[in-house]
Amino acid sequence: QVQLVESGGGPVQAGASLRLTCAASGSTFSTYHMGWFRQSPGKNREFVAAIRWRDSMTDYADSVKGRFTISRDNAKNTGYLHMNSLKPEDTAIYYCAADKTPRLGISSSSSSYDYWGQGTQVTVSS
Numbered sequence: 001q002v003q004l005v006e007s008g009g010g011p012v013q014a015g016a017s018l019r020l021t022c023a024a025s026g027s028t029f030s031t032y033h034m035g036w037f038r039q040s041p042g043k044n045r046e047f048v049a050a051i052r053w054r055d056s057m058t059d060y061a062d063s064v065k066g067r068f069t070i071s072r073d074n075a076k077n078t079g080y081l082h083m084n085s086l087k088p089e090d091t092a093i094y095y096c097a098a099d100k101t102p103r104l105g106i107s108s109s110s111s112s113y114d115y116w117g118q119g120t121q122v123t124v125s126s
Contacts (some may be wrong), residue, residue, distance in 0.1 A: 002029050006117040009121045012124055017083060023078055029098060032099055035049065040092040051106065056072065068082065081094065088125065090122060091124050092121075100114045
């Protein structure tokens with residue numbers, strides 16, 4: 001069993017940067033793929049970024065490519081989402097998630113992820 005806790009969200013101005021942190025409990029987290037998703041009011045939860053456990057291969061949604069960077073520190077059981085050049089449309093609750101299935105690739109589908117954090121709010125004002 002893995003428990004995930006996000007932190008680092010908050011209100012910022014457009015153009016600012018934030019770093020979200022996902023702290024995981026459980027020794028198996030280092031062998032799980034990790035993803036970040038977000039959800040804004042009235043919209044479905046959407047994929048933001050994912051990282052493979054064994055070689056840190058990454059994938060990003062087109063809307064954040066070049067601005068966001070996902071990373072992880074398996075020794076610390078922690079994942080990160082570095083967000084630069086934030087835009088008002090990035091406003092959402094951000095969730096980290098862990099995928100325990102040993103699939104070759106990393107998934108952008110929320111249904112592939114088994115464990116979820118409670119989310120952290122990011123609000124970007126113009």
